[in-house]
Every structure is written in C-alpha cells, then in structure tokens.
Amino acid sequence: MAFPNTVFVFTLFSFLSLLPSTESVLTPDYYSKTCPKFHDVLQTVLSGKQLSNPTTAAATLRLFFHDCFVNGCDASLLIASTAFNKSELDADSNMSVAGDGFDLITRVKTALELECPGIVSCSDILAVSARDLVVMVGGPFYEVPLGRKDSRESSPVNVDKSLPKALTPMNDLLALFASKGFSVEEMVALVGAHTIGFSHCKEFANRIFHFSKTSEVDPAYNPTYAQGLRKLCHNYTKDPAMSAFNDVYTPGKFDNMYYKNLQRGLGLLSSDQAMVTDPRTKPFVDRYAANQTEFFDMFGRSMLKLSLFMVKENNDGDVRRRCDQFNTIQI
Structure with a gap:
C-alpha cells in the first residue's frame, strides 16, 4: 500500500522496544490470515469518502482522540444511546463531534462485514482510518498495531473531565x-x-x-x-x-x-x-x-502511543457486529 507525501515512518517494533514487556497480542499483521483484504477494503472506502467529503479526515481524527482519551481506544464513543443506556455521545464534549467520522466508520464496517464477517473490530477500524486519512492529506505514516477489541460499556459519566476543551487552562x-x-x-x-x-x-x-x-x-x-x-x-x-x-x-x-x-x-x-x-x-x-x-x-510517535492507550484485548471486549450497537442488549 503506497502512502504519498510520507516524511516519517516509525515502526511498532522500535516503539515497543521502549516499553516494559507485556503479553500484548497486538501486531500489524493481525488480520493477514483472517481478513487478508482488510487494508484494501478500508482504503477503497476511505478514498471515496475523503474525496466526496474533504472534512472526513479532520472529523475522523477528532473522533479517534475523543474515543481514546476516555477509557482507551475501544470504540466506546461509537455506541448510540438507547432507552436502556446513555452512551458517551450524550456528554456535552461530544455533542459537536462531526458526523463525517461516524459515517465513515459505518461504511468501512459494512464493507468489511461483507468481506470477512465478525473479524475486524470497530476500534481497529477507527485507529487505522485516522492514520490513513492523516496520510491522505499530507501527514506522516506511523505503524498501527491491530487486534483491539471493542468495549462492552459506554457511559457519559466522566467524559467531560477526560477531554481537553478550548478554554481549559x-x-x-x-x-x-x-x-x-x-x-x-x-x-x-x-x-x-x-x-x-x-x-x-x-x-x-x-x-x-x-x-x-x-x-x-x-x-x-x-x-x-x-x-x-x-x-x-x-x-x-x-x-x-x-x-x-x-x-x-x-x-x-x-x-x-x-x-x-x-x-x-x-x-x-x-x-x-x-x-x-x-x-x-x-x-x-x-x-x-x-x-x-x-x-x-x-x-x-505520539499517535502510536495514543493508539495503544488502555486497549482491550482477547476476552476483555468484543468484535461488534455493528459499531453503534453492543452485541448484547445493555439493561
């Protein structure tokens, strides 16, 4: 996969060498066997969306930040509220998050479910989409390890105090x-x-x-x-x-x-x-x-570090069938 205008490449392995030893299963080739066309499918959807809506890159990058800064990069921000559960979207800080990012993730998830159902997590889709869109608009390429699981929880509690604001001292x-x-x-x-x-x-x-x-x-x-x-x-x-x-x-x-x-x-x-x-x-x-x-x-370097912040792995989360819904009803 080609990334034009690339100035910097920082590998996952050089970053992880700076960290304490962990049992992490995250790896750049996580889907190489279970969903080999993952990157091809994602790139096709991203390119079309960014060309038709140039604000998509900024919207998705902000969506990624707002998700990761609250309980880690686990796609909890993508969950829609229901009569049984108020989600992170109900927090004041998330009211202005642009819809282009949500629409993009929905499109990518739909395409990937047709290609390899039940395999790719929404949190991985968001992390890679943010990186690829940064590259598309001229920014740096950085490696994104894969294998995140999606959160089983999403709540507006503590969201506002977890996110920076325009007037924060x-x-x-x-x-x-x-x-x-x-x-x-x-x-x-x-x-x-x-x-x-x-x-x-x-x-x-x-x-x-x-x-x-x-x-x-x-x-x-x-x-x-x-x-x-x-x-x-x-x-x-x-x-x-x-x-x-x-x-x-x-x-x-x-x-x-x-x-x-x-x-x-x-x-x-x-x-x-x-x-x-x-x-x-x-x-x-x-x-x-x-x-x-x-x-x-x-x-x-900082985006790679953020992408690893409090991620869910193995049995700590799910691979959602839909990014805006839990796999089981929350009561």
Whole structure:
C-alpha cells in the first residue's frame, strides 16, 4: 500500500522496544490470515469518502482522540444511546463531534462485514482510518498495531473531565495529558492535529466579542484576523453551525502551518494560543514551526502511543457486529 507525501515512518517494533514487556497480542499483521483484504477494503472506502467529503479526515481524527482519551481506544464513543443506556455521545464534549467520522466508520464496517464477517473490530477500524486519512492529506505514516477489541460499556459519566476543551487552562491541559502518560512535547505534537479541521464560533467567541472591559477582542490575536473572525461569526448565537478553519492558510493539508500561525497571532482557540506564550510549551511550538519533519516525527510517535492507550484485548471486549450497537442488549 503506497502512502504519498510520507516524511516519517516509525515502526511498532522500535516503539515497543521502549516499553516494559507485556503479553500484548497486538501486531500489524493481525488480520493477514483472517481478513487478508482488510487494508484494501478500508482504503477503497476511505478514498471515496475523503474525496466526496474533504472534512472526513479532520472529523475522523477528532473522533479517534475523543474515543481514546476516555477509557482507551475501544470504540466506546461509537455506541448510540438507547432507552436502556446513555452512551458517551450524550456528554456535552461530544455533542459537536462531526458526523463525517461516524459515517465513515459505518461504511468501512459494512464493507468489511461483507468481506470477512465478525473479524475486524470497530476500534481497529477507527485507529487505522485516522492514520490513513492523516496520510491522505499530507501527514506522516506511523505503524498501527491491530487486534483491539471493542468495549462492552459506554457511559457519559466522566467524559467531560477526560477531554481537553478550548478554554481549559494550560496547567489543567498539561495535567490532563500527563495523567494519560503524555509529556509536554507529546502534547504539543498531538494538538498539532488542529492543522486540519474547523471549530465552531462558540468555541472562541469569548476572544472576539466583549473580551474585556478594555478590549473588544483578545489582543493576542492578529488584529486583521480578529476582525475577519468577527465578521464570520457575527450571527453565531442564532446559527450554532457557524465555524472557522483552525488553520487559516492550509486548512485541508496536514502540515506544520498550525505552529507558524500561533507565532503570528493566528491561533484560533485560547488553548492553542496559550501554547506560544507558556514557557513550558513554547519551545516545542517554535521547534515544530521551524521543522516540519520534527513535528511529523513526534506526531507519529505520539499517535502510536495514543493508539495503544488502555486497549482491550482477547476476552476483555468484543468484535461488534455493528459499531453503534453492543452485541448484547445493555439493561
């Protein structure tokens, strides 16, 4: 399988050599015998979806983050609520997760069930889809081990406190990532995913409307940029769908422009812009802004690490027949 625009390849084996010995069964060729066309089927669906809906890459990447940060990479976020069970989707933090990601996973799962029924987990589909879509829009390739099982639980409890938000103070952001085993350097690299996608106006409205008693807009913004955002979001309270690209220059390309934008006062969210002023994060912002290869290197390493976070294996979970439903009714 070819991955164009690849700058960095970090193998699973070199990563696992840094970790303590485990009984993990995850391996890149997990489906080589049980579903040999896994990657071919997935690539066909991904390519068609991304071409028809260019926001799919960003939506799927965000879906992956929101799933993994809450109890690990186990596809628990994909579960739809029922009369018997409220799922992670009911949490406030997940209300704005775009539907393109969910639609993609449903399409891939349907195609794979026709090819090799009951074999490929939804959590593996999500992990590989996020990686492949990053590559499709210009980002780095990194190896994704396979063999995850899907969670048998999904609850909105504790979701909101497990996910970073636009207004989360830097101390809390660093503590949140640290609690999941990520260093400051890894956090700054992972947040670089904002180089693609968009944010709704309500997420940064506090910075462009009535920011303080002395300034209508956040002075950390580039003034021209701030005025453009004010015009764009002027009616956001009546139209919650109003949004702006996270990266104003190359919104559809995975590159290091996000970090360069932060240096120019073009960071859309408060939590973004704070990284270029906080002395703990600024050195990494500057490093990734100056060297895209270093950004891709650390992003790939950090994504691989995230993809292994609290995964379910063996009998700890299921291979769901449908990604939005448990195999057995939850009562």
